Amino acid sequence: MKLVQRLVLSAGGLLAVAQVAAGIDLDVSSYDSIYDACKLLAGGVMDYYWGYEYGGTIGMFTHPYYWWEAGGAFGSLIDYSYYFENTTYVETIVQAMMYQKGDGSNFMPLNQTTTEGNDDQVFWGIAAIQAAERNFTEAGGDNPTYLELAQATFNTMKNRWDDDTCGGGVRWQIFPWNNGYDYKNTVSNAGLFHLGARLLRYTGNDTYYMDWCDKTYDWLVDVGFIDEKNWYALDGADIVNGSCTSITSYLWSYNLALMISGCAYMANYTQEEKWHNRTMGFLESSKVFFDNYGVMYEATCMPVHTCKTDQRSFRAYLARFLQLTAILVPETQDTINERMETSAKAVALSCVGGYDQHTCGMNWSYSGGNNATYGWDGYYGLGEEMSALEVVQALAAKYRPGPYTSRDGGSSTGDVLFGNETYKIQAKLLDLDKGDTAGASIITVVIGISIIALGYYVVV
Incomplete structure (x- = not known):
């Protein structure tokens, strides 16, 4: 590999030169090697954590990273802790989840509520059901369980279902005073579908969750946000005269990730052909997020260098949810595992930046004639570190049991109606x-x- 020389702000805020000859040492067939690589990458994620600092907020990462991305990051670290049976960040994760749960235990904390969107809330709810499926350490005492946190999140979100516009769905924003209230998007509704599918599989409560999963999926198709011809998950649409007819057709990897894994959970639980076929359809279309070298990339913004802060973390969720799909629907394993291994190798060769010599960039492969050349592209941040961590640690999934349910070892308990009425939020200007x-x-x-x-x- 060629030497890579880049400028990056050092820990002291001074410009320093990093000249590196090799990236992260990774053997994709070795559990120990994968673990060693992920220790570095998880440490890179936590370099951006603010909760340890004087004046920082528990559960929050440094500026410019929004609250929702913190929920995504703790999801990454929950899997890191589970895959490698590593307790380094367990106390931090538990503390963050309980601090940010809000008075209603539905991830609507006072420090975020006035600007919180449905898509923001659901990523914390997903971290909660993920913790339940991994038998992650519960907070105990008077604190809610992880299952209860996920159930309260689901219940408050589904209570915002809006039949008065666009024939249903939840809005992007929760409150009318926020930009985006008059927009319905895929990520908020795909998140509701995804969370419902995981709660269905974990609890086995067909009566409560099955109808909501069918309803949400069908609405996404009927409104045109899900294109079942090409299996695309489009961005969303403005509400104009009560309708969502002019669709923004951007393709973002995390929308597809929520949909394919939600369908995989449904297929695994119901064993119905329609969910299996949908999973395979989304798997086929997921190839748009892998470049000519087979390496994962954000197709809408990376080629034109317009990825914003949030979008630089989207591949973290694509990697995580594709790997869950591979576990839940075995027919997808060969395709997904090949893509993960190719992308992980590229990550290892690309995370060579910064003063620590293993900072990760955004573009893990870039054109160098007829072959990809690898190296650090000069980008750095929480999203870059999360995405790299998720891709590499996905290789460890096969060494550990898949997501638990309440019937096969899952210990987190809850109440299907938890948070359903008491903490129902009604915005009032x-x-x-x-x-x-x-x-x-x-x-x-x-x-x-x-x-x-x-x-x-x-x-x-």
Whole structure:
């Protein structure tokens, strides 16, 4: 491999030169080698964690990483802990999940609620069901179980189902004052479908979850967000005159990831042909997210260098959910395992950047004549580290049992109605009428007096 020379901000904030001759040492057929590589990559993820720092927030990563991505990152670390039976980050993960669960145990914490979207909430709910399926260490005491956290998340989301526009579905944003409230997107609804499918398989409660899974999937197809001809998962559409007819056709890897794995959970549990066929259909279309060298990439933004902060983490979920699909639907294993091994080898050769000499970039392979050349592309961040970690640790899945259920060893317990009514959130904009008008007037007077008093103090 050619020497790679890049500039990156060092830990002290000074520009430093990293000149590297080799990447992460990885033998894709060796559990120990995979583990050693993932220790470095998991450490790279935690380099961005803010919860340890003075003035930081438990469960949050540094700027510019939003709250939802923290939920995704802890999902990555839950699997890391499970695959390698490593307890390094267990206490941190438990603390983060409990701190960010919110008063309703539905991942609507006060520090996020006013700006939280349905897609944000569901990624924490997915981390919770993932913890239940992995028999991850419970917080204990008066804290909710992981199953309860996932159930409360599902219940609050499905209670926002909106039949008044576009024939159903949940909106992107939860509250009317946020940009995106008048947009219905695939990720929010695919997340609801995905979480419901996992709860169905874990609990075996056909009565409660089966109908919601069918309903959500069918709506995604009927509204046109899922194209069953090409098996594409499109982005979404603005709500115009109550309809979602002008669809934004961007393809993002995490939308497909949620859909294929949700279908795989349904296929594994129901053994119905329709879910098996849907899984295979999405598997076929997933090839769009692998480049000419067979390496995973974000097809919509990476070729034109426009990937934003969130989008740089999307491949983490594609890797995680493809590997779950391979476990749940064995017919997909050969295709998925080959893609994971190819991508993992590219990751190992590409994560050679930074002062630590194993910082991961975004593009794991780039054109160098007739062959791919590998090396660090100069990008770095939480999304890059998460994506690299998920691709490599997916190789370890075959060494550990698949996701547990309540019938085969899963120990997390819950209540199907947990969070269903008590914590149902109904957004209400300030209604400037009658009592609200009086309240607003009092607030205005108080603020006005405070400003006058402050001005007098400054002058005197």
